[in-house]
Amino acid sequence: MPKGTHDAIEDRRNEDVMIYVNGEFLPRNEAKISVFDSGYLVGDGVWEGIRLHHGKLVFIEKHLDRLWQSAKVIGINLPFSREELLETIFETLRKNDMYDGVHLRVMVTRGIKKTPSQDPRLTISGPNLVIIAEHKIASSETKKRGITLFTSSYRRGSPDYLDPRLNCHSKLHEVQALIQAIEAGADEALMLDIHGFVATCNSTNFFMIKDGEVWTSTGQYCMNGITRGNIIAVCEANGIVCRQKNFSLFDLYGADEAFVTGTFGGVTAVIKIDGKSVGDGQSGALTQKISDLYEALIVQETK
CATH class of the missing domain: 3.20.10.10 (D-amino Acid Aminotransferase, subunit A, domain 2)
Known part of the structure; x- marks a missing residue:
C-alpha cells in the first residue's frame, strides 16, 4: 500500500481529543461548524500546521508570521493578537494534557455566509477559528x-x-x-x-x-x-x-x-x-x- 510523508503512528488517545471551535472545547465527534462556513463553501481561509516538541511550539514565530501574512493577503482581519492566539493554542494543549509528539492545525476562515456565495460581503460573522491538536508522530x-x-x-x-x-x-x-x-x-x-x-x-x-x-x-x-x-x-x-x-x-x-x-x-x-x-x-x-x-x-x- 502506498505511503506518504503524513503517515503517523496510530495513537488511540486521539479518539478523545478536545477540539477548539470559536471559544468552545468540543469532543472530537461533536466538533462541528456551520455548512455556511466560508471555508466549507468556497475554500476561503488560511491555516498553519505546527509541531509541539517538549512543551515548545517549534519555529512558532515563523508560523505566526506566515499566518498573519496569508490572512492579510486575502483580506481577513484577524480578531485576535498573536499573544491571544498563542494562549488559545496552549489552552488547547492543556485541555488535552499534551506536552510532546503533537501536531496542531490552526485554521481561520472568513466566517459564516448569509447564503452560499463567493462574495465576502455576504459574510455575517467574524472569522471562525478552529484548532485541532493530535498526538502525532511521523512513521x-x-x-x-x-x-x-x-x-x-x-x-x-x-x-x-x-x-x-x-x-x-x-x-x-x-x-x-x-x-x-x-x-x-x-x-x-x-x-x-x-x-x-x-x-x-x-x-x-x-x-x-x-x-x-x-x-x-x-x-x-x-x-x-x-x-x-x-x-x-x-x-x-x-x-x-x-x-x-x-x-x-x-x-x-x-x-x-x-x-x-x-x-x-x-x-x-x-x-x-x-x-x-x-x-x-x-x-x-x-x-x-x-x-x-x-x-x-x-x-x-x-x-
Whole structure:
C-alpha cells in the first residue's frame, strides 16, 4: 500500500481529543461548524500546521508570521493578537494534557455566509477559528523506507492567479495531483511550474542532490515552507552548497539523492521518481546528514 510523508503512528488517545471551535472545547465527534462556513463553501481561509516538541511550539514565530501574512493577503482581519492566539493554542494543549509528539492545525476562515456565495460581503460573522491538536508522530517505517514520487500533469500556479506561497484552504489542484500519483502507484506527487521546471510536491517541498550540491527550486512556484527555509539555512551554516535554481526532469533523473521537507515529517528521502530509482534507491548519506542537522536545530530551538 502506498505511503506518504503524513503517515503517523496510530495513537488511540486521539479518539478523545478536545477540539477548539470559536471559544468552545468540543469532543472530537461533536466538533462541528456551520455548512455556511466560508471555508466549507468556497475554500476561503488560511491555516498553519505546527509541531509541539517538549512543551515548545517549534519555529512558532515563523508560523505566526506566515499566518498573519496569508490572512492579510486575502483580506481577513484577524480578531485576535498573536499573544491571544498563542494562549488559545496552549489552552488547547492543556485541555488535552499534551506536552510532546503533537501536531496542531490552526485554521481561520472568513466566517459564516448569509447564503452560499463567493462574495465576502455576504459574510455575517467574524472569522471562525478552529484548532485541532493530535498526538502525532511521523512513521519511522516511512522515514526509513523513503517515498516514491510521480510527476503530475497539474502545474503549480502562477503568482498572478493563486500565489503558491498562500497557505489557503483551496488545495484542490494539489489533491488532483496526488490522485494522479496514487493512481500511478506512487506515494506522492511531484509538481512542475508553469515553465516546466521542478517546483515542489503536492504537500511538501522538494530537494535533489547532485555531486555533493543540494538543489531546490527558486521558490517562485512553491509553498514558502518553514522547514524548506530552515533546511536552506542549515546547509549554509554547515558548509553544504544549497542552490535555489531552475532545474528540469532531465537534471532530476540524474540526481544522486533526493528528499522532501515538511513541518510534520521533517526530512524524508525520495527513492524513486516516475519509476526511476534515485541514486541507488535508498536514503543517501547527505540526506541523512541534513536530516540530523535539522533535528539538532529543533532541539536547539526548543531548549
